[in-house]
Amino acid sequence: MAARETWATRLGFLVAAIGSAVGLGNIWQFPFKTASNGGAAFVFFYLVAVFLIGFPAMLAEFSLGRRTHRNAIDAFTELGHRQWRVIGALAILIAFWIMSYYSVVGGWVIRYIGGSATGAYFGDAAGYFGQVSSGVPAIALHALFLLITIGIVALGVERGIEAATKLMVPSIVVLMIALAVWAFTLGGAGAGYTYFLSPDFGAILDNAGTSIPFAVSQAFFTLSLGMGIMITYSSYIGEDDNLTIDGSIIVVVNTLIGVLAGLVVFPILFAQGIDPNTEAAAAVFIAVASAFGQLPAGQILGVIFFAVVLIAALSSAISLTEVVVSYANDNYGISRPKLAGGIGLGIFVLGLPSAWDTAWLTWFDNIAYQLLLPLSVLLVAIFVGWVIGRDALDELEQGTDGLPTFGPLWLWAVRLVVVIGVLFTLALGIDTLFLADDPAIVPPV
Numbered sequence: 001m002a003a004r005e006t007w008a009t010r011l012g013f014l015v016a017a018i019g020s021a022v023g024l025g026n027i028w029q030f031p032f033k034t035a036s037n038g039g040a041a042f043v044f045f046y047l048v049a050v051f052l053i054g055f056p057a058m059l060a061e062f063s064l065g066r067r068t069h070r071n072a073i074d075a076f077t078e079l080g081h082r083q084w085r086v087i088g089a090l091a092i093l094i095a096f097w098i099m100s101y102y103s104v105v106g107g108w109v110i111r112y113i114g115g116s117a118t119g120a121y122f123g124d125a126a127g128y129f130g131q132v133s134s135g136v137p138a139i140a141l142h143a144l145f146l147l148i149t150i151g152i153v154a155l156g157v158e159r160g161i162e163a164a165t166k167l168m169v170p171s172i173v174v175l176m177i178a179l180a181v182w183a184f185t186l187g188g189a190g191a192g193y194t195y196f197l198s199p200d201f202g203a204i205l206d207n208a209g210t211s212i213p214f215a216v217s218q219a220f221f222t223l224s225l226g227m228g229i230m231i232t233y234s235s236y237i238g239e240d241d242n243l244t245i246d247g248s249i250i251v252v253v254n255t256l257i258g259v260l261a262g263l264v265v266f267p268i269l270f271a272q273g274i275d276p277n278t279e280a281a282a283a284v285f286i287a288v289a290s291a292f293g294q295l296p297a298g299q300i301l302g303v304i305f306f307a308v309v310l311i312a313a314l315s316s317a318i319s320l321t322e323v324v325v326s327y328a329n330d331n332y333g334i335s336r337p338k339l340a341g342g343i344g345l346g347i348f349v350l351g352l353p354s355a356w357d358t359a360w361l362t363w364f365d366n367i368a369y370q371l372l373l374p375l376s377v378l379l380v381a382i383f384v385g386w387v388i389g390r391d392a393l394d395e396l397e398q399g400t401d402g403l404p405t406f407g408p409l410w411l412w413a414v415r416l417v418v419v420i421g422v423l424f425t426l427a428l429g430i431d432t433l434f435l436a437d438d439p440a441i442v443p444p445v
Helices: 010-021 024-036 040-068 074-078 082-118 125-132 136-154 157-184 189-197 201-206 208-222 229-234 243-271 280-294 298-331 336-356 358-387 389-396 407-435
Strands: none
Touching: 010 157, 010 229, 010 243, 010 298, 024 040, 024 082, 024 208, 024 243, 024 298, 040 074, 040 189, 040 208, 040 229, 040 243, 040 358, 040 389, 040 407, 074 082, 074 298, 082 125, 082 136, 082 229, 082 280, 082 298, 082 336, 082 358, 125 136, 125 280, 136 157, 136 298, 136 336, 157 189, 157 243, 157 298, 189 243, 208 358, 208 407, 229 298, 243 280, 243 389, 280 298, 298 336, 336 358, 358 389, 358 407, 389 407
16 A cells, blocks of 8 residues: 655645646636526525535545544444445445545646737637537547646645645736736626626525526535545545635635636626527626627636636546545555546546537536435545544544634534525425426436
């Protein structure tokens, strides 16, 4: 068995975890999920889900990882509950599943940096997206994005992941703040702020059946929950870290960057009179690109914007790939570079349908959002809350130096709030996937 690595510093863990959370989920998924699920009504549900469900669930994953210092599967064996390893196996499967189409979107971002520099999409943003988002060009860029990700993961925890994310996360924050300040100066931006920040409670009630499951799963996606990431990352940290404080920092920074993304995207769209409710995965790549085509210095602004999106995409892609590599690295005598390369090849093959046709990408995404992520988070919450509750509570209280942890309150939040909330979300998702007139579970033809 290969020697297990650790983070060089606590800051390294924090920026890596923040980098995992602050990815395409915030800058690609969040704006278009917001636009297609009622605007500010969706944001309201999302924020409730982040703090009432996402934060306790994150601490549950932290307690598993640090208690065992093992990967997402072996953590359950280490705790003496081998039969629960299926939860970790599901989490690793989800990371592999999501990374397969996430990498395709990452490839689009690379193409859009070049398209911004040349102004290639300015004349026909929708047509340009159709050209680059599927077929052979998308497959080639899918491969390129994966190669970059694999190269970083192959270098290891400290020299690869920690070093890269220490550069990436501050860059994302600085550039997003700069873009948000610039967006504030646009004429007509106020309508974008109203759409994004002023909830219509009538719309909340009207759209509850669709908004709630997407909002809760968006919280899971942006906080990197249900994919084994936070179990894996926390397995590399020491006993003196305060998990509650670390989790709070990650949740707050992630949420602020998600809000920043909205404060960039929606003012740009409304300032140019562009409908934000563009179809699914194309939202950022058509609507925002159309806006850049109408703005002064649109080429420069487009390069900056999509560069931020690329950095964010890579920071999350690293964590999704590391979940799978960590398990193999803990259990097989194969070098990390070879593991990363082999796993990357598997991800590439699974991602081919999504690269060939965006209908497949939407199908993969719907299954991840409405079934796999809620199911994984639910099982972890049941295990931590009802099977190892006392051990998890003891782990949460390590490294607190006498500071309050509200541990018993957290444990009951996991047992009741998280479990009940995710069960409700999962039921709504299953209804959409399997029972609707046009069930989303049916693959595209």
